[in-house]
Amino acid sequence: MTSQPHLKFAVLILTVLLITGIVCYAAFSPPAPVDPVRIMFQTDAGKVLFTHQTHTEDYYLDCLDCHHNIDDDETYNCSDCHEETGDDYMPSRTDALHETCIGCHADYGAGPVDCNACHVL
Incomplete structure (x- = not known):
């Protein structure tokens, strides 16, 4: 027996290694994404899931193509200006x-234009 x-x-050794592991994990964890990857819009017609990656990587859109007033990585809510x-x-x-969405989809034939194609959830 020991x-x-x-x-x-x-x-003592196990405690030191555990604390070291926790500190290293916290110090070197990946940064949070600057922009949300996916957004779920809550609407009266049903939820709409928007995926940034599809639009930026598959269709090569720039943030300013949709977000017309971004200043120095400032985040904002569209509803701040676009109120009902x-x-x-x-x-x-x-x-x-x-x-914006339907116009781009229709112009480039790159996405749905029917209500039920986006408002599915």
């Missing part, structure tokens, strides 16, 4: 998304 001093030494106010000058978020 002696008491050897057991204490083994527990009925203002003809500033379209609602719904109208802005429909115009």
Whole structure:
């Protein structure tokens, strides 16, 4: 059987290794993505899942192709400006998304244009 001093030494070594592992994991963990990978839009017509990777990698779109007022990596919510106010000058978020998404899909034949193709969940 193992002696008491050897057991204490083994527990001490295991504790040091555990703490070292936790510190290393926290120090070298991968950074969080700057932009969300996928967004789930909650709408009256059903949820819409939007995948950034499809649009940026498969269709080579730049962030500014859709996000027209990004300043120095500043994040914002579209609804901050595109509220449901009925203002003809500033379209609602719904109208802005429909115009941008459906317009691009129709122009390039690269995505769905029917309601049920996006509002599926």
